[in-house]
Amino acid sequence: xxxxxxxxxxxxxxxxxxxxxxxxxxxxxxxxxxxxxxxxxxxxxxxxxxxxxxxxxxxxxxxxxxxxxxxxxxxxxxxxxxxxxxxxx
Numbered sequence: 001x002x003x004x005x006x007x008x009x010x011x012x013x014x015x016x017x018x019x020x021x022x023x024x025x026x027x028x029x030x031x032x033x034x035x036x037x038x039x040x041x042x043x044x045x046x047x048x049x050x051x052x053x054x055x056x057x058x059x060x061x062x063x064x065x066x067x068x069x070x071x072x073x074x075x076x077x078x079x080x081x082x083x084x085x086x087x088x089x
Contacts, residue, residue, distance in 0.1 A: 076088045076089060077089050
């Protein structure tokens, strides 16, 4: 029964007792994680910049169409007939 307890302690080593290869692998993993986090942050920054540019261009387009797109009376023209009444044509 004592063997089971000692084998469990060997599989969960403290960081000070890692082999050279294990330390190297851990450093590689940490470096890869840092690189991945940096590239993800850059991707998110680029995405947010792109979204802001799209929103800005949409706003400019909406403001430029505001004066042109709508006409009073749905495009109909108002005139006064010979009796002095307002007529939509």
